[in-house]
Amino acid sequence: MRDYGVFDILGPVMIGPSSSHTAGAARLAKVAGNIAGSNIKKVEFMLHGSFGQTYKGHGTDKALIAGILNMDPWDENLKRSFEIAEEKGIEVVFTVEDMGDVHPNTVKFIITKEDGRITEVTGSSIGGGNIYVFDIDGQSVEFTGERPTLLTQHKDTPGVISKISSLFYDQNVNIGTMKVYRSGKGKATMALETDSAIPDDIINKIMNMEEVENVEFINPILEGGA
């Protein structure tokens, strides 16, 4: 029997109309935008299943753009996101695509940055505003964005994971979940979720590790900030 808090029942505070099609969509897009980083030039949203069929009526399109613009699911500017994206010169495109056997509320974000670099993120909105991301640039991952999350791409050699985890141990930050995926060609991807905030110091040290090619840090999206 699951345990609930009062704000699981009276909450979340959100922009309507749907926790899965609006609030969850905004949250997912915010995570995708964070993974891509700043200076986004263009985003193509590939919508699967129920998202593809009903996105206009639920404002899913507005919510997705809002998330890319780093808005939270309770930001009242969410419904103006098309205009805001235009003001910022961010091009948005919506396409409908059958992605096969995935959750009905799934989006693939194809994000192009000003320098031409492309990041692809795929995830699902699974109800009640909850989400998970399951693919980044063709690499399988799995995380929910509910806790501070660190994503690394590193050389698939012995000792890398132990070096990274000892940095967390040194600063008494507990690692809640950790998943490592081998992407072939001697590379690996890791998604690591912690119970408390990840100090910048740790992120910098990981970035400076010789075996690590890329580090992305995703802050949890917590309601009200308090």
Place this chain on the structure above:
Amino acid sequence: MFVSSGRELTEICREENLTIYEYTIREEVEKSGLSREKVIEKMKGTLHVMMNSATYAQENEIKSVSGLIGGDAYKIRQYADGEKTLTGDFMNRAMARALSSSEVNAAMGKIVACPTAGSCGIVPAVVISAGEKLQKTEEDLINALFTASGVGIIIAKNATLAGAEGGCQAECGSAAAMASAAVVEMMGGTPEQALNAAAIVFKNVMGLVCDPVAGLVEVPCAKRNIAGTVSALTTADLAMSGVESKIPFDEVVWAMHKVGKALPSELRETAMGGIAITPTGQRLKKEIFGE
């Protein structure tokens, strides 16, 4: 950990001489690790979002994103302020409040999912209307929201709050049950009386299906928020008069869950049954989404 049944809840409240809201606040402090002040402050923020959503569409004629609904909360408010209503300005204003939050939700405004976005009109309309009538303080309204969430926790643990799993009885039904219990405590009723109210509300909507036109949280959802609000308010009076539910709360919740699971998937938020597939429902869907 929060108790798992209505029976345990009334027992613990009796033994320790607590209200449901006081027990719920204590459990939340324990679970969240936040101070009592912080937990209450957070609920105050929740109440304020509710107050805004319950008011806005009464004063502004708004339209939903799809264009399917809107402007009715404004209409009811105008009517409520006149002299010719049958059920009086209290009930009409409560109905306007319920619809206001639902219209704000459908127009991409800010709401509290309580327990869901589709049922977001009921708890605010009931608690705010009863509070106004009984001249209660903000603190009383905040306490009422803790009562509502305490009852909601027990429903969530034993059944479901999702239309996709249990139909509208699980969404608007739960919202109305939570709201009715909250008002009973606000009126000085006992935890037993509060759960009697919740049980009676559920029994009266047992089997209510989730059949949204075009899959949108608009038709019939918005008006079911009105129905839930009226039921919660009248049932609070029933419970306060001493009327009891012949079937205990826990068993009614069990039955609601069982009925929800027995509903065919067509009647659980898939827009493939009920009023969603009426000729007019289908036509509206085409108008919104094209083919």
